[in-house]
Amino acid sequence: MNRISARLLAFNLLVVFVPVVAFLSLGTYERQLLASQERALVQQARLLAAALEDAGPGMAAEAVRVVTALRQRTDARLRVLDADGRLLVDSARFGPRAGESAAAAGRAGEGADADGGGDADRPARAGSASAEETFLYRAASFPVRLWRRWAVRWPALGVSPPRPPLETDDFYAGAVTLRGSEVLDALDGRYGAATRVSAGGQRSVTLFSAIPVFGAGRVAGAVLASQSTYRILVDLYDLRLDVFILFLGSVAAAAALSLLAAATITVPIRRLRDQARRMLDARGRLAGRFEPSRRRDEVGDLSRSLGDLSRDLERRVGLLESFASDVAHELRNPLASIRSAVELALSVDDPPGRAHLLESAIAETRRMERLISGVREVSLLDSGVEAEADGTVDVLEAAERVVEAVRLSRSGSTVRFRVEGAHAPVRMPPGRLRQVIGNLVENAADFSPPAGLVTVRVEGFDAAASAAAVVLSVTDEGPGIPADVMGRIFDRFFSYRPGEEAKSHSGLGLAIVKAIVEGRGGSVSAANLPGGGARFEVRFIPYRRFPESR
Numbered sequence: 001m002n003r004i005s006a007r008l009l010a011f012n013l014l015v016v017f018v019p020v021v022a023f024l025s026l027g028t029y030e031r032q033l034l035a036s037q038e039r040a041l042v043q044q045a046r047l048l049a050a051a052l053e054d055a056g057p058g059m060a061a062e063a064v065r066v067v068t069a070l071r072q073r074t075d076a077r078l079r080v081l082d083a084d085g086r087l088l089v090d091s092a093r094f095g096p097r098a099g100e101s102a103a104a105a106g107r108a109g110e111g112a113d114a115d116g117g118g119d120a121d122r123p124a125r126a127g128s129a130s131a132e133e134t135f136l137y138r139a140a141s142f143p144v145r146l147w148r149r150w151a152v153r154w155p156a157l158g159v160s161p162p163r164p165p166l167e168t169d170d171f172y173a174g175a176v177t178l179r180g181s182e183v184l185d186a187l188d189g190r191y192g193a194a195t196r197v198s199a200g201g202q203r204s205v206t207l208f209s210a211i212p213v214f215g216a217g218r219v220a221g222a223v224l225a226s227q228s229t230y231r232i233l234v235d236l237y238d239l240r241l242d243v244f245i246l247f248l249g250s251v252a253a254a255a256a257l258s259l260l261a262a263a264t265i266t267v268p269i270r271r272l273r274d275q276a277r278r279m280l281d282a283r284g285r286l287a288g289r290f291e292p293s294r295r296r297d298e299v300g301d302l303s304r305s306l307g308d309l310s311r312d313l314e315r316r317v318g319l320l321e322s323f324a325s326d327v328a329h330e331l332r333n334p335l336a337s338i339r340s341a342v343e344l345a346l347s348v349d350d351p352p353g354r355a356h357l358l359e360s361a362i363a364e365t366r367r368m369e370r371l372i373s374g375v376r377e378v379s380l381l382d383s384g385v386e387a388e389a390d391g392t393v394d395v396l397e398a399a400e401r402v403v404e405a406v407r408l409s410r411s412g413s414t415v416r417f418r419v420e421g422a423h424a425p426v427r428m429p430p431g432r433l434r435q436v437i438g439n440l441v442e443n444a445a446d447f448s449p450p451a452g453l454v455t456v457r458v459e460g461f462d463a464a465a466s467a468a469a470v471v472l473s474v475t476d477e478g479p480g481i482p483a484d485v486m487g488r489i490f491d492r493f494f495s496y497r498p499g500e501e502a503k504s505h506s507g508l509g510l511a512i513v514k515a516i517v518e519g520r521g522g523s524v525s526a527a528n529l530p531g532g533g534a535r536f537e538v539r540f541i542p543y544r545r546f547p548e549s550r
Helices: 003-024 026-052 056-070 102-113 117-121 135-153 181-187 230-278 298-347 351-383 395-409 430-447 483-488 499-504 509-519
Strands: 077-082 087-090 192-197 205-215 218-228 391-394 416-421 425-428 453-459 470-475 523-528 534-540
Touching: 003 026, 003 230, 026 056, 026 077, 026 205, 026 218, 026 230, 056 077, 056 087, 056 205, 056 218, 181 192, 181 205, 181 218, 230 298, 298 351, 351 509, 391 395, 391 430, 395 416, 395 430, 395 453, 395 470, 425 430, 430 453, 430 470, 430 509, 430 534, 509 523, 509 534
Parallel strands: 416 453
Antiparallel strands: 077 087, 077 218, 192 205, 205 218, 391 425, 453 470, 470 534, 523 534
């Protein structure tokens, strides 16, 4: 059994504790029943003793009259004794009540001879007497019986020390003078009580309670009330059997719930595990994907999420393979140019021609350096590695500084620059924000005509709008973006620059912008303006806790 199934089974077995607690509480319940039975027994004896008080010499006749009037309506066997303990009257000698069956009469006779009292005078509940004889009950009680046998045979193994055996209620069988300990206590003016094992092969005990009868200021006799616990024992047998059946039902329910949970949880999870192991081949390459499940539960959600993850991973691997192929292709061109220039320079004797070829090789080397630097930037962005920590940066201030740096670097250019808008904070590395703005401004300046205007505008956000964003737009007055290349301008290694100028660009500037912005949860787009020129728009997630608001 796997670990999840074992935990589910252990959790479901908590249901079993309900019948177990009920079973363990039966001992307390039994003691309470015995205490209630003894109180009822004492109450009956006290009532009879009160009726016989001050009867004087006629106590025997009065006892016969009262006991005869009761006509076996009591639950206990009542005996009236004189001051010497001689038996005056015994309620068991009046026979069973009228209307009882022969079986009940036989059981009553057994109780009468064995001090069973009225409990033996009433028929047993149908099926109750045989509860302890059922196979289920005997199987459930076998460990208890075995433990008791060991505890008796080897007292050291028992929890409680051994006790002396109880007397049997045959102690009073056929006796005319009763001299039991409880009778002696009653004749001495105190309440007496005793417990004796019931005769007749029963497993119950018989409770004896003796109450003194007073007359003329002295003890004139005693009333001895006795009753078997057979009825309680039978009811407890039935109750134990019911609790054990409930226990078995709880175990079966726990097992069924565990099997159901295993079928609906652990089996699908094991299937997902097997799919995960088959995703990679022996060489560690992606060879498959998770198949989404149609289940409408959490396991189905996990399966669909893993399916989406495997598709994204497959697409990611494809992009990496394509990127590696593009890098190899882009590096091959300048390397080929460098090799050709160097080989020609070695074969040319003309110093000016040789110098021109070497300058071409140096230019291609610089192009390769820019290409390698761009590839490194893209790789770092893809892997999420940042050398600079996040900071709160004002986009407008960063745009002003970047534009000023571009203006200084293009001191001989007639392109004009303008920065406008509102202050708006974003949370990102300051260097990455300057890189985004710089690449967009440089790209706009490259396509601007002489004396053209490049406008950088920053729009703030509405603090009350949850979907607000900081918008940075860069517009130029150039020829715009051709429709056939509009969808490729953010692709890696793609550069739309006519003529020889394309050789000085790696085609990674706008791709780096897209990687930086989308990696921070933003977006970037491009569009042509109606009057000519292009407009690049970047949307950043705003940082609302700007220093001015602190």
